[in-house]
Amino acid sequence: MGRASANRDCAAPAARYVEMRQRRKPMRLTPLIALIWSGAAFAAPPTPATDASAHPLAGAILRVSDGAAMTPDALAGALAAADVAIIGETHDNAExxxxxxWLTAALAPGALAFEMIGRDRENALARLRAEGASRAALGAALDWENSGWPAFDLYAPILEAAPGAVVTGALIGREASGAAMRxxxxxxxRAALGAAVARYGLDRALAAAQAQDAAAEQIDAHCGALPQDVAGRMVEAQRLRDAALxxxxxxxxxxxxxxxxxxxxGNGHARTDRGAPRYLAEAAPELxxxxxxxxEVAEGRDDWRAYVTRGAEGGAVADYVWFTAAAPREDPCEAYLRARAQP
Structure with a gap:
């Protein structure tokens, strides 16, 4: 999908630049957000609401294989049958x-795996959660304020939705990302995962079509300003992140x-063709x-098929899509290219 893609996960520098500028802006509490933050959803999850009710897709949940509409409860039921349920996001979208x-509360999983948390923070986080530490204490233990992710108040309710779950982290730091690119x-x-490299198939290259598609996605995510050779190296870092997840x-x-x-x-890591699901299939095909x-719905785009990300061979790369309002943000490419142009 192009630069205007409605389901970009905002992990690229262009979008992260905008997120960092917006992370401390006060957010309007839509019905769904207010419901989750109040804690009312955790005892018996009611049907959530969404902002942007004027759009025909707003709040819709569709099964990608046939376009069948689903209720939130039906989606939760489908996910409950899975060993691993991967729930994507656009990082700065509160909905x-x-x-x-909401889904985490409904599923009550045994474990939560977070892209945003480092493995080195797991023990401290587990201890604090067992002690019933405050949200502020958890955020401080994760050094969230300096992490570059959107505000911890967006993510904390997910942790609170599964108080007894084991929490594991998949965050790959700059050093490991740089090593993957180099x-x-x-x-x-081998440094980040040890002997598990072979288990996840990182020692085997992506198929040519997938590698080309992944590089094109990186170039698009960087607003067309990324050289082809750099894009290829960034794909290697992305592969390491997917395997770490x-x-x-x-x-x-x-x-x-x-x-x-x-x-x-993020949505990009949730894709089934070459995201985290690929590496799960390599390591544990029985799961x-x-x-x-x-x-995120967009004005004038009413066909749900236009929002479905497709892989190099044309197949859809998600099992379900949940449609929400778009987060208010400056065009990430305009901000990114403007910043690059500054001396």
Whole structure:
């Protein structure tokens, strides 16, 4: 999909630049967000609401295979049958996080795997959660204020929705990302994942069509301003992140005595063709994995098919799509290119 893609996960520098500028702006509480933040959803999740009610797709949940409409309860039921439920997001969209928290409460997973949390923070987080620490204490332990992610208040309700769940982290730091870009995902993965590199298939290159598609996605995510060779190196870093997410899910499942796992990540990592599901299939093909992407509705785009991300061979790369309002934000490419042009 192009630069105007409604379900971009905002992990690219262009969007992250805008997020950093907006992260402390006060947010309007839509009905869904207010419901989740109040804690009322956790005892018996009611049907959530969404902003942008004028759009025909707003609030809709569709099964991608046939376009069938689903209720939130039906989606939760479908996810409950999976060993790993991957719930995507656009990082700065509060409605996406509220929906993630709602689903997490409904699923009551044994483990939560977070893209945004480092493995080195897991023990401290587990101790504080066991002690009933405050949201502020958890955020401080994760050094969230300096992490570059949107405000912790967007993510904390997801943790609070599963108070007894094991929490594992998949965040790959700058050093590991740089090593992947320089030396490839396999070499960098040996330091980050150890012997599991072969288990996740990082020692095997992507198929040519997938590699080309992944590089094109990186160029698009960087507003067309990324050289082809740099895009290829960034794909290696993305592969390492996807494998780290799969590893976090499997570690969480083991720690939860083979309990179900909910993975919280950007839409790009949730794609079934070459995201985290690919590496889960490499390492544990016996597990059932289901992917949900969140899509932001756009005026004039009323056909749900236009929002479905497709892979190099044309197939859809998510099992379900949940449509929400778009988060208010400056055009990320305008902001990114303007920043690049400054001396």
């Amino acid at each position: 996406h996080h509220a929906a993630q928290a 030396d490839g995902a396999a070499a960098a993965g 799969a590893d976090a899910a499997l570690r969480g499942r083991a720690l939860a005595d083979d309990g179900a796992v909910v993975m919280i990540t 059932s994995v289901v992917s949900v992407m969140m899509a």
